[in-house]
Amino acid sequence: MGGNQSWVTEFVLVGFQLSAETEMLLFWIFSLFYAFSLLANGTILGLICLDRRLHTPMYFFLSHLAIIDMSYASNNVPKMLAYLVNQNRTISFVPCIMQTFLYLGLAATECLILVAMSYDRFVAICHPLQYTVRMSWRVCTVLAATSWSCGFIQAFVHMILLLRLFFCGSREVDHLFCEILSVLKLACVDTWINKVVILAASMFVLVGPLCLMLVSYTRILWAILQIQSKDGRRKAFSTCSSHLCVVGLFFGIAMMVYMVPSSKQREEQEKILSLFHSLFNPLLNPLIYSLRNAQVKDALYRALQKKGSL
Numbered sequence: 001m002g003g004n005q006s007w008v009t010e011f012v013l014v015g016f017q018l019s020a021e022t023e024m025l026l027f028w029i030f031s032l033f034y035a036f037s038l039l040a041n042g043t044i045l046g047l048i049c050l051d052r053r054l055h056t057p058m059y060f061f062l063s064h065l066a067i068i069d070m071s072y073a074s075n076n077v078p079k080m081l082a083y084l085v086n087q088n089r090t091i092s093f094v095p096c097i098m099q100t101f102l103y104l105g106l107a108a109t110e111c112l113i114l115v116a117m118s119y120d121r122f123v124a125i126c127h128p129l130q131y132t133v134r135m136s137w138r139v140c141t142v143l144a145a146t147s148w149s150c151g152f153i154q155a156f157v158h159m160i161l162l163l164r165l166f167f168c169g170s171r172e173v174d175h176l177f178c179e180i181l182s183v184l185k186l187a188c189v190d191t192w193i194n195k196v197v198i199l200a201a202s203m204f205v206l207v208g209p210l211c212l213m214l215v216s217y218t219r220i221l222w223a224i225l226q227i228q229s230k231d232g233r234r235k236a237f238s239t240c241s242s243h244l245c246v247v248g249l250f251f252g253i254a255m256m257v258y259m260v261p262s263s264k265q266r267e268e269q270e271k272i273l274s275l276f277h278s279l280f281n282p283l284l285n286p287l288i289y290s291l292r293n294a295q296v297k298d299a300l301y302r303a304l305q306k307k308g309s310l
Helices: 020-050 057-086 093-126 128-134 137-163 180-184 192-225 230-258 264-291 294-309
Strands: 010-013 090-092
Touching: 010 093, 020 057, 020 264, 020 294, 057 093, 057 137, 057 264, 090 093, 093 128, 093 137, 093 180, 093 192, 093 230, 137 180, 137 192, 180 192, 192 230, 230 264
Parallel strands: none
Antiparallel strands: 010 090
16 A cells, blocks of 8 residues: 555445536436335334234334334435435445445345245145244344344344455545445455355245245145135235245345446446335335235225215
8 A cells, every 4th residue: 555545434336427516406206216115114003013913024124124114114215315416425434334224234134024924825825724823022022133133133244344444535425325345445455354255145035945945835826726626726826926026126126236246337237226225115115015915905995984084
């Protein structure tokens, strides 16, 4: 390292290179999506808490998914909106590291919660007589607590490895927020350990869970085809298809960002995928579950009826 290099105490988020008018338009569009995301997830969470008919394992995990989606969006989007308005795109070192820690922890936790939800559907369809034993509240609580713990432990490891690095020279993070791969590019030292741990974590929270879910849904599909009743098959397909839509969106984007080799041409695509992951995915999750789930729609209808009668 040369003697004229200075240590970096803040970063500049490059984002998209757009005109001021386009950025202002994006500010209003993103603000609406963010508000609707909080409203939709908050509504799902409120319905699950207030309606006793939704006090089941599936909705217990769905409530955790809603909390994660609201937290994930709130970790990235408000700063993004602020940068679009005031053009000051600097972020201090500590807030940047904390943003990285939170988005990694929340994303990994969501992966594991989705695995727990697929296990719940597997037991409900393939072993219905054992459902109350296998998916007792104690088991559900352990699965949720394990998901949160594992998610944030691996994020803590990433943060510790990030803090051991020295940053000097360029301060420009070529991303919309402090995404870990973009921050690593600014390090003045070798980052091979960080990259190996990221690959190992991707295998643990992406490839491993995805393989488990594929095996589970192969068994589920076979069990559904054995159901004699058309209504029973339709109900089972409806419940599972909602979960599969969410899994496909989440894991597809995450694996494209973290497991496909990066290149200069893919940097803008990765920004768009990360934007979709931060802004649109948290909005789509409650919409998918509410529009395709009769129980959620019935709970909303009952809540509106009760409010109207007051």
